[in-house]
Amino acid sequence: MSVLRMGVYGLPAAEAAVIRTIVQLYASDLSFPWTFVTAPPYDALLVDESATAAERAGFARMAGSLLTLTRRNSGGHAHTLERPIRADRLQQWLKSTERTLLAVPPVPAGVPEQMVPKIEVSESVRFTLRRWPSALLLRNDPEKVRMASLLVRRALSAIELSDLGEIPLSRCVTFLQMLRSAGVLELHVVPSSAWPHADHLPRTQGLSAPVRGAFARSLINGIRRHLGLGTP
């Protein structure tokens, strides 16, 4: 289910391990979208207070949200987390970052979480992009960029998106949910009798002539291999 990436920089190994463990424990809840990563891109980055201003400026470009881990009783300034590391405060920050990144307004009081629209996994429900998603949502993450690029050209079901991008279905569904929450996703409901020959489905652009024919897939795969992208 994880789709948002959290990392650390400059923390002692023991503290990095604590953070990783906390994130992994929370991830047992399927609604928790964070995963701990050791390389960019990051959606959120926890940085030790010893990082220089220049380093922080660099991190700010790499990550959607930056939090500094400070010593105990350092004043509780904004965007800081005081030692000792507390799981509840870390979770609070991740939750707030998640809302910003996904552009999801907090669920109003009295409205159950389950009332928030969910993405349906079905051949009869397909999606296209109304517009390219915000940079904050994508963070130049190749996987998200790849999914969004697929949705540019043709209305796809969550299953098709997963197949074409070779991305686990759960991550596709989470990403579609993010796009929907951000208001950039167009839904197309097709009667089951109409698919898979759903000719009336919107194709945002026409077919590109050079890739027609049986050789097209091997061409795309050949280019991908050559560029070190792997082959869906």
Place this chain on the structure above:
Amino acid sequence: MREYKILFTGTVGAGKTTAIGRVSDVPPVMTDVRNSDTSIAKERTTVGLDFGELTLDNGDRVRMFGTPGQERFAFLWKILVRNALGLVVLIDNSRPDPLADLALYMSGFSEALRTIPCTVGVGRMETHPVPSLDDYAQAISGTGRVFPILSVDVRNRSDVILLLDTLLMQLEADLGGENE
């Protein structure tokens, strides 16, 4: 052996030649000459066709062409884009009106853009953050189209590969539709 092409276009100095050089198997063939256009602060510029190439396992070749940047060469764009696999538009965000630059290429390639995949790479955003990527997305959606828009540093191979990946994913989506 078959040959295909991917086109890189964009303003003078946007980095078309650099981008091609980052992924080409061979040093790009360059037709740069001394710039005689005094309105452009660049010593050398592309006035012909730069190209690099990828030679695939089966011997097929993908040629990557960089179009001349200046609008006065716009007549070449339509010829060059014919039968291209896709179009990469590179924008230099430090120019006076980069959104107008984008509009120029959207208009110049409008006919081709009905069919071929396109992606937009915006450079120099670290020093010139405005217009933002969202501003570009808004401008493109205003024309009724949706294209990938990414911040790029064309000196980084991974950034150029990500741009090309967005073209390939669009081709993948086309194929899926064709198979139905």
